[in-house]
Amino acid sequence: RAELDRYSPGGKLPSSRALVERYRVSPVTVTRALAQLAAEGLVVTRPGAGAFRAEPRTATPAAGDTSWQEVALSADTATELVPRAVDASGVLVTLSAPPPGTIEFNGGYLHPSLQPERALSAALARAGRRPGAWGRPPVDGLPELREWFAREIGGSVTAAGVLVTAGGQSAITTALRALAPPGTPVLVESPTYPGMLAVARAAGLRPVPVPVDAGGVRPELLEAAFRATGARVLVCQPLFQNPTGAVLGPERRREVVRIARAAGAFVVEDDFARLLVHEDAPPLPAPLAAEDPDGVVVHVRS
Ligand SMILES: Cc1ncc(COP(=O)(O)O)c(C=O)c1O
Structure with missing residues (x-):
């Protein structure tokens, strides 16, 4: 020190x-x-x-009032009204191996000839030699990694609020299962990516589409969807929406969080593409979670 x-x-x-x-x-x-x-x-x-x-952290904004979450997480009666329907077929399709001869363009794995195999092997060997590398890791993730994510996300997020999972898809599944009981609706952007619909259906949830235009999800339709369904969760990709590429505009960012907050609902922010940005792109907008003192946003990274 x-x-x-x-x-x-x-x-x-x-x-x-x-x-x-x-x-x-x-x-x-x-x-x-x-x-x-x-x-x-x-x-x-x-x-x-x-x-x-390290650069000193900018002053952490004071945490807001998260007591609304208690109401949101216990007030759901829709399970009694809507029969539970679990459909895992979408997840099984996502996980199945492609037919022989198919070149997949939908995954993040590079062809073996394009992977920096020597550098990866060296990094893995170095990681394996670190003190404690073969001990039992904490189930919520290594403290250094949680701290890194908290700093990356910014705002009032601390390491204690970070959970390390096996990827974005796994994190969305965990968030949905924690926030929405089976049988209840979940608002999703329309169009969205199939993996999102697959995990929602496998968790017994009913995806309800909310249209997206070039500026991201449309706030007036979002408000109407919350009203019509009583949903307590929206899954939203504010940055480079898959498949449209839309970026949620500055005005709409505030609107989306405000509308969800007013509906007593959570926003699962799927920030899957933040690290895939082109080098010459202008500065990216901060994650929604960085401007969310009241705990509305659950931020997910790939
Ligand atoms: C919009 C979106 N969210 C989440 C994921 C899942 O990411 P991961 O590979 O980290 O599970 C993907 C993967 O393509 C995606 O397109």
């Missing part, structure tokens, strides 16, 4: 070897200390580049 004061924010720390020599401790101790400081958000480590003093 004292060592950190010698560097300005963003400044590079000495190499692990130099720290070993300076403090006369073992490399394992230095690695542990850096991991601890990274978990506390004081140090950022970049594989291959070294460790840096």
Whole structure:
């Protein structure tokens, strides 16, 4: 900790070897200390580049009033009215292997010849040597990773509010199952991507479409959909909506959260494409979750 004061924010720390020599401790101790400081958000480590003093976090906005969630999560009576219908066929199609000879364009896996296999193997080997790598990990995710996500999302999000899952699709499933009982409606953008509909149906939910135009989901129709269905969840992709590519405009961002809040509903923000942006794109809008003191938004990343 004292060592950190010698560097300005963003400044590079000495190499692990130099720290070993300076403090006369073992490399394992230095690695542990850096991991601890990274978990506390004081140090950022970049594989291959070294460790840096973290930029100070901008003041965390005060948390708002989340007590509305208690009403939203217990007031649902629709399960008694609507029979539960679980349809897992969409999920099974998503998971099945393609027929031989098919080249898939819908997944995120590169062809083996395009993968940086040596770099990936080296990174994996390095990760396997880290102290504690083979211990039982915490079920809600490594503290350093949760801290990293909290910083990335911004606003009043802290590591305690972050859960690490096996990907975006898994996170949407977890969120939907936690927020909406089987048989209830869930508002989805129309069009949306099939994986979203598949997990909603597999959770016994009824997807209700809300149209999207070039500026994202249409607020007046969203308001009407909440009124007509009594839904307590909207799944929304504010950034590069799949399949339209629409980005939710600044005015609509506020509208969507306000309308959901007024309906006593949650917004599952599927921010799947944030890290896929082109290098020369203008700055991206912040996640909806960064401007949400009252806990309306559940932010999902791939
Ligand atoms: C809009 C959208 N959300 C979520 C996902 C799922 O992402 P992951 O591969 O992290 O499960 C995808 C995948 O294509 C997607 O298109």
